[in-house]
Amino acid sequence: MSTLTQPETYVAQSNHKSFWQGVIATLPLCIAVIPWGILAGSYAIEVGLTSLESQAMSAIVFAGAAQLVALGMIKAGIGLTSILLTTLLITSRHLLYSMALRKDISPLPLKWRLSLGFLLTDELFAIVTTRKTPNKQHTFDRWYALGGGLSFYVFWNIATLIGIIAGQAIPNMEEWGLDFAIASTFIALIIPMIKAKSILVCVLVSLVGSVVCSVLNIEAGLLISALIGMACGTLYAQMTGEAS
Amino acid sequence: MIWLTLGLMTLIIFISRYLFLEPKLPLKLNKSTLQFLSYAAPAVLTAIIAPLVFVKEHALYISIHNSYLVGAIIACLLAYFTRNTLLTVVVSMGIFFFIL
Structure with a gap:
């Protein structure tokens, strides 16, 4: 909340810095998500989506677990209603995240709420809730969150593109165990939280x-x-x- | 059909992420609820990956041959002793993909 009460001049000076701090804090997760993004792209091709559809999935749906599960269901010929119900179950955890961040984000202007809402992944939630500040106090910073969210979005989509290109050349990439990346990443996030x-x-x-x-x-x-x-x-x- | 699926998935996922960020939604969270929500990150992240690590084809798979489990144990040790996210993910993935 501190950013709301700080004088405007100070906020203006620190926006840029906060944004890049967010980018840097998220960088390990951006690198870690690459194998998973490659999996999302190559699996979409394997399932029979066009390149454009495969890329759009990462660009607009932007939810790794839901994307992979939905692709598996499309491949198995399961109907739209089942796919959407499963999506709802998988994504319901985001309700917890948005509830937890309500006090920080709901007072912000609409464009901030929409952007941060769209970018609210597991990784972004972990980054903003475990942020280390010099005074050890938890302070929410919109620019920090935006930097983290946007860089993660860019990496996820680049990795998907690599997967789309690789998936057209190499069959059955989903059997490589690329999903271990998510286990490894989340472990690296969970252990320091304890x-x-x-x-x-x-x-x-x-x-x-x-x-x-x-x-x-x-x-x-x-x-x-x-x-x-x-x-x-x-x-x-x-x-x-x-x-x- | 794919575009319809993608569009509706996007809608469901965006609503779940945005819903409680909307100030017009009448909801007051008390201290206990906020404390409960403070456990969301470790609980959800664990629940996402534990089945990937411990379960194969709906059966418990605890074995030295389960490379996900061995890789996960290595990642836990790296995370605990180094406290370094990048090192943990890069080294554990390297071991997983090239050795296990």
């Missing part, structure tokens, strides 16, 4: 929950296990009086 026992509890419960749901083939497993994990973390913190 700064309190309640967060460890949350992570372990979410882990076991999602694995159980996956084995039982429960479609809403992601949402169910994340919510249970969050509830367990909150309960643990409240019962042990852990400082938040």
Whole structure:
């Protein structure tokens, strides 16, 4: 909130700097998402989309997990309604992100809300909520978020383009294990987040929950296990009086 | 049909990202809810990748032959000891793609 109360002159001077700080903070994730973007592009070609459709998917849908799952369903000949319901389940986690960022983003002008809303990926949420500032206080900065979100968008689309080109030359790239990139990236994000026992509890419960749901083939497993994990973390913190 | 699918997916995903950023939406979040939401990132990120690492064809797959699991353990160790995102992803992916 501090940017809203700072004098305009100071804000104007620091916008540029904040933007590039956001870009730099997101760079490791941009590099890490390349294999996943290549997978999204090459798999779209494999499934039978045209180059333009494949690129548009990354440019307008801009949601890795939902894109890959939808492509798998298109390939299997599953109908539009099922694809959209599955998309809704996979993307429902973004409701949690937008709720968590409501206090920071909802007071901003419409163009900021729309842009940051469109760019609100798992990676951007992680970047803005774990930002390290010299005074160790969490402060939301719109320019920092925009820098992070835009650079991630550009890298995701370039990687998709590489995938589209490679996918036309090399068949079955989806069997290479490019999706390991997402496991590796998220682990690199999650481990430093575990700064309190309640967060460890949350992570372990979410882990076991999602694995159980996956084995039982429960479609809403992601949402169910994340919510249970969050509830367990909150309960643990409240019962042990852990400082938040 | 593809364009219709892409358009509707875009709409659903954008609404889920934007919904609670809209100030006209009447919603007050109390302290407990905000505390609950502060666990969203670790919980969701974990729930996305855990099945990829531990499950194959709807069965638990804990084995030294599961390269996703071995790669994930290496990534955890790298993340814990180095605290460096770039190093963790580059080294663990390198090991995964070229060795495992």
